[in-house]
Amino acid sequence: HIIEKDKTIGGNAKRLSETLEGENVQKYLTHITKELKKDKNITAHLETEVISLVGTAGDFVVEIKKGDKKEHITAGAVIVATGAEEYSPTEYSYGKNEKIITQRDFESKLSNSQFPISNCQSVVMIQCVGSRNDEHPWCSKVCCSDAIKNALLLKEKNKDVDITVLYRDMMSYGKKELKFKEAREKGINFLRFRKDEEPRVSVKDKKIEVTVKDLVLDRELQFEPDMLVLSTGIVPHDNRTLCEILGVSLDEDGFFKGANPKFRPHESEKPGIFFAGLCRSPSVSG
Structure with missing residues (x-):
């Protein structure tokens, strides 16, 4: 039964x-x-x-x-x-702009033939949304794989799209590390940030602005993506x-x-x- x-x-x-x-x-x-x-x-x-x-x-x-x-x-x-269930985000201006979505919603859009890929020239993804924090201290294990998967799917549909993944640590277990390597080889950018210096997101005149301090460059970078994708955790x-x-x-x-x-x-x-x-x-x- x-x-x-x-x-x-x-x-x-x-x-x-x-x-x-x-x-x-x-x-x-x-x-x-x-x-x-x-x-x-x-x-x-x-x-x-x-x-x-x-x-x-x-x-x-x-x-x-x-x-x-x-x-x-x-x-x-x-x-x-x-x-x-998927964590329902309250951070990163989620809900204030229709182009700020979760990885699950982004995957649904990618599988929809009506999704206007040509209008999406730049994408920023933020990892560990709702995971590895004081409220939810665990790693959700799927977020990094989902980001890599969807970034590669988007690259297949539009090779010229600019994709940047903002992360604390990339958890690509086992053979998934090969996909992480493939993503980097295909030009997908991965920028690391500190736990106490998370990205900042603002919405001005329907434009999305993402500011993050890159751990390697040790300076702040700013992005204005066509779409912001939040890699939400599991609760x-x-x-x-x-x-x-x-x-x-x-x-x-x-x-x-x-x-x-x-x-x-x-x-x-x-x-x-x-x-x-x-x-x-x-x-x-x-």
Whole structure:
């Protein structure tokens, strides 16, 4: 049984066009959905929520609700894969200009054939928006990969576009480092700033101005991009209600807590209940 609160399965993947490695996410998601529908041993309960759980490992009884209809199903184990959400920025003048957008929105525009690429001659991206700060001290792990991916996608569509990525540290894990190298070779600029000297953004007469002190040059630089893209981090859903229903714990950041972060990160402290994906912590796809 798959319990899905939305009308379709897929979660955050529904907003992705492709991975950094070039794999088509929507094609894969369509394939998985078709396979689920074909399998007689899998039942997908859409627009449904869990309202209670009793029992022990091997003998759980889960009460689910869709609209006014309630139903009980039995299960030997429970896998929590409720995901997380994109940080909604309040900084960098977000919301004051339609050309200040997040990486998710930018990716959607790039996959839209109607997006006027020719009007976008300069782009600035700012990393670690809503991550690695006092409120959200963790690295969201996807922001740097998303920036590299979208910068390369834009370069493919418009080789003359000027792209500058402002960052504190580039977290390009494993083979993703090769894509980081490719981005630099294709002329995408990466400028590093200090944590205590974050970029400043202002909007004047509908023009975007970005000022940053480059760590290498040790002087301030100013940009007037056609578009400013914020690499927003990952934050947990409000998991408190589901946490109480399942009888499991949350960590200090609001993600579901594994039994042991090193040896049993995907197991809960309650036998028979497991965690997968972003509900446990920020992670990369693929």
